[in-house]
Amino acid sequence: MGEQEHSAGRRAAAPTQIGKYELLGEIGRGACGVVFKGFDPFLQREVALKVALHGADPERARGRGFFAEARAAGLLQHPHIVALYDAGVEAELSYLVMEYVDGHTLQPLCRPAGPRAPLAQILDIAFKSAKALDYAHGRGVLHRDIKPSNIMLTRDGVPKLMDFSIAEITGRSAVPGEARGVLGSPLYMSPEQIRRERLGPASDLYSLGAVLFQLLAGVPPFQEPDIPRLFRAIRHTPAPRLCELKPELPVAVSEIIERLLLKDPAQRFQSGRELASTLSRLFDRLRVADRQVSRRESHDSLRRLRFFSAFSDEEIDEILGASQMVTYSPGEALIREGEIDTAFFIMALGRAEIRKRGKLLHLLDKGDCVGEIGFLSTHKRTATVIATTRVLALKVNASRLEQTTRDCQLRFYKVFAETLIYRLSIASARLSAQP
Ligand SMILES: Nc1ncnc2c1ncn2[C@@H]1O[C@H](COP(=O)(O)OP(=O)(O)OP(=O)(O)O)[C@@H](O)[C@H]1O
Numbered sequence: 001m002g003e004q005e006h007s008a009g010r011r012a013a014a015p016t017q018i019g020k021y022e023l024l025g026e027i028g029r030g031a032c033g034v035v036f037k038g039f040d041p042f043l044q045r046e047v048a049l050k051v052a053l054h055g056a057d058p059e060r061a062r063g064r065g066f067f068a069e070a071r072a073a074g075l076l077q078h079p080h081i082v083a084l085y086d087a088g089v090e091a092e093l094s095y096l097v098m099e100y101v102d103g104h105t106l107q108p109l110c111r112p113a114g115p116r117a118p119l120a121q122i123l124d125i126a127f128k129s130a131k132a133l134d135y136a137h138g139r140g141v142l143h144r145d146i147k148p149s150n151i152m153l154t155r156d157g158v159p160k161l162m163d164f165s166i167a168e169i170t171g172r173s174a175v176p177g178e179a180r181g182v183l184g185s186p187l188y189m190s191p192e193q194i195r196r197e198r199l200g201p202a203s204d205l206y207s208l209g210a211v212l213f214q215l216l217a218g219v220p221p222f223q224e225p226d227i228p229r230l231f232r233a234i235r236h237t238p239a240p241r242l243c244e245l246k247p248e249l250p251v252a253v254s255e256i257i258e259r260l261l262l263k264d265p266a267q268r269f270q271s272g273r274e275l276a277s278t279l280s281r282l283f284d285r286l287r288v289a290d291r292q293v294s295r296r297e298s299h300d301s302l303r304r305l306r307f308f309s310a311f312s313d314e315e316i317d318e319i320l321g322a323s324q325m326v327t328y329s330p331g332e333a334l335i336r337e338g339e340i341d342t343a344f345f346i347m348a349l350g351r352a353e354i355r356k357r358g359k360l361l362h363l364l365d366k367g368d369c370v371g372e373i374g375f376l377s378t379h380k381r382t383a384t385v386i387a388t389t390r391v392l393a394l395k396v397n398a399s400r401l402e403q404t405t406r407d408c409q410l411r412f413y414k415v416f417a418e419t420l421i422y423r424l425s426i427a428s429a430r431l432s433a434q435p
């Protein structure tokens with residue numbers, strides 16, 4: 001391992017190289033090692049190097065354990081698993097070389113006072129982690145140490161599990177015993193891991209459940225002042241119900257976490273795949289619920305517009321089925337002069353202006369309709385409509401409107417006629433006011 005030469009001639013402790021890898025600086029520290037950002041000069045890529053500082057026995061590392069585990073973890077190639085590229089022993093140090101992830105771990109999203117990730121993102125993390133675990137378990141590799149600091153999120157929010165079976169590789173036992181003092185956090189250990197029983201896929205799923213619990217609630221499922229009480233609680237106390245801590249969460253989400261945290265591994269989800277498919281059914285249900293809410297909100301917001309004052313509730317629902325809500329940023333055009341398009345718009349929110357050859361004709365506000373001439377005549381658009389604020393508008397297409405009931409259509413024609421009469425009266429007032 002090379003060391004930095006200082007001008008004063010004194011040797012600094014910061015290493016600059018390990019094996020063939022250049023060390024670019026420390027990026028993190030765990031219980032038994034330091035993580036450096038590094039560079040692989042042969043493959044010309046950034047890497048992360050995890051160097052075990054103490055506790056790792058190079059003899060043991062050279063033996064079966066270290067390389068067998070590293071080999072097993074190195075076989076994993078999955079979009080949601082940090083790839084392990086290489087492992088080596090140099091002098092008294094053993095090190096692992098892995099994919100460098102530009103992002104952060106889940107730790108900041110797990111703090112009680114920290115930011116809570118949106119539910120959709122937490123479910124996405126759960127789904128992708130479940131797929132990654134299923135993949136690893138299918139290849140005979142258990143993680144054994146799922147916790148917030150072992151799940152990274154890239155800058156784009158893509159989760160990646162890391163440190164598969166690393167507890168074994170770095171000479172640190174994930175099973176509590178004499179090694180208790182050097183354990184990272186036991187907050188996520190499954191009851192069977194505490195009992196030193198055989199671990200299986202359901203053990204990793206328990207730990208994932210504990211992490212998800214904390215992402216959602218801001219606290220882990222069990223919090224006790226000392227390790228013996230914590231271990232007793234994990235073994236014997238049922239996990240608190242999330243829906244009682246966070247009543248705003250969908251009950252189905254709370255039920256999934258509860259099932260992951262059951263004491264008996266046989267009662268949990270049996271595989272990452274089972275968890276992932278339950279989550280994907282939940283996405284669909286939540287999306288439908290979301291659509292229903294937004295439809296009710298749209299209905300209520302249309303009801304409040306004067307355009308719809310003469311429409312019945314059923315007719316408003318009919319219109320919602322035949323149209324779409326569209327948003328525009330300030331400066332964006334709803335309608336362009338010269339184009340042929342038969343849609344018309346009812347402004348639900350915001351303001352816009354009608355311009356003809358650049359000249360301002362009319363200001364539009366919430367509840368106004370626009371584009372009805374194009375709809376009625378199917379001629380080229382005679383003016384441009386530009387949003388001046390953020391606009392939410394109901395866009396109705398001619399062919400869709402024709403599918404609504406006669407009564408509904410008649411009401412539209414009536415409001416259009418009133419709008420046209422109003423615009424005409426303004427135009428003629430302007431004309432007669434001109435000298
Ligand atoms: N592949 C990687 N890419 C980018 N950053 C990483 C990578 N691996 C680790 N880190 C950073 O290094 C920090 C320390 O990781 P490390 O695995 O050593 O400790 P830990 O998981 O917090 O604790 P423990 O030693 O108990 O596993 C992480 O929190 C993360 O910020």
Ligand SMILES: [Mg+2]
Binds near residue numbers: 162
């Ligand atoms: Mg780690």
